[in-house]
Amino acid sequence: MRRRVFIAINLPEDITAKIIRSVEELGALFDEDAARFAPPENWHITVNFLGSQDEQDINHILQAMQTVAEEFTAPKIHLEKIAYGPSDMIWLTGSKETSKALGKLQNRLWDVLNGLGVRFKEDRRAFNAHITLGKITKFMEVLPDVEKKISAEFEALTMDLMESTPGNTGSQYDTLSSFAFREAA
Numbered sequence: 001m002r003r004r005v006f007i008a009i010n011l012p013e014d015i016t017a018k019i020i021r022s023v024e025e026l027g028a029l030f031d032e033d034a035a036r037f038a039p040p041e042n043w044h045i046t047v048n049f050l051g052s053q054d055e056q057d058i059n060h061i062l063q064a065m066q067t068v069a070e071e072f073t074a075p076k077i078h079l080e081k082i083a084y085g086p087s088d089m090i091w092l093t094g095s096k097e098t099s100k101a102l103g104k105l106q107n108r109l110w111d112v113l114n115g116l117g118v119r120f121k122e123d124r125r126a127f128n129a130h131i132t133l134g135k136i137t138k139f140m141e142v143l144p145d146v147e148k149k150i151s152a153e154f155e156a157l158t159m160d161l162m163e164s165t166p167g168n169t170g171s172q173y174d175t176l177s178s179f180a181f182r183e184a185a
Contacts, residue, residue, distance in 0.1 A: 002052045004164045005176070007065065007109060008044040009077065009102070009156045011131070016040045018152050019092065022082060023133055026090065029144035030136075035090065037134035042173050045077070045094065045129050047106050047159060048113075050120040057118050061161060062177055064112040069159060069179035071108065075101040079131070079152040088136035090146055094129030103127030105159070157181065 011019075020040055027037060050061060078095040085091035094102070106127050113120065136143070158178040164171045 002054050003058060003176075004052050005050050005058065005061065006046050006162050006164065007048040007050065007061075008046050008160050008162045008173075009075075010044045010158075010160050010162075010175070012154050015079070015152050015154050016043060019043070019079075019131075019133075019150065022148060022150060026082065026134070026146055029146065031138070031140060034136065034138040034140050035134050036137050036170070037090075038132060038170065042171070043092075043131050043133070044160075044162070044173070045102065045131055047102055048109050048120070050113075050118070053118070053120075058161075058176075060116040060118050061113065064109060064116055064118070065159060065161060065177070065179045067112050068105065068108050069181050072105055072181050073184045074155045074157050074181040075105065077102075077129070077154050077156050079150055081150055082133065082146055082148045084143070084146060085130060085132070089132055090134040090136070091130040092133055092150065099127050099129040102129050 023037055023040075027035070053061065076098070078098050079092050080095050082090065082092050103126060110122055158180050160178045161176045163174045163176050165174070
């Protein structure tokens, strides 16, 4: 059986709670059915999208995550603003420092995954830390201004292997396994 998986940094409950009000305010800016917003339980930062993988490769992915988690201390995540992303997406973006730290984590995961023979599509562009909050689903003559500064910080204590299962109202994400980062010295 193949599973559609990705490696993510999930948000702590207090950070999710802090973002919910801003997303509710965003919904009021759009005509009915003009945008679809992801439910808070789906908010995460994707570090590596690995696509469809068989059970043997899932075991290799878990091995790679364990190895890399032991090498990295918990990255500090700073979320700073809501803005439009590519492809009609609405993002909550991370700071440049967050993107740089998670880019190093991503590159190391790629190296270990490749060494274990896991096949996936690599995107070697600079990492851009973000959370997808929503997507424009219907043409609007003028898009509303969604840009809003947000200051939310947390320490990512784990990285998680997530499974994405498509559904009628969007994908459902389930955590398959979590790996704690190395404690700071």
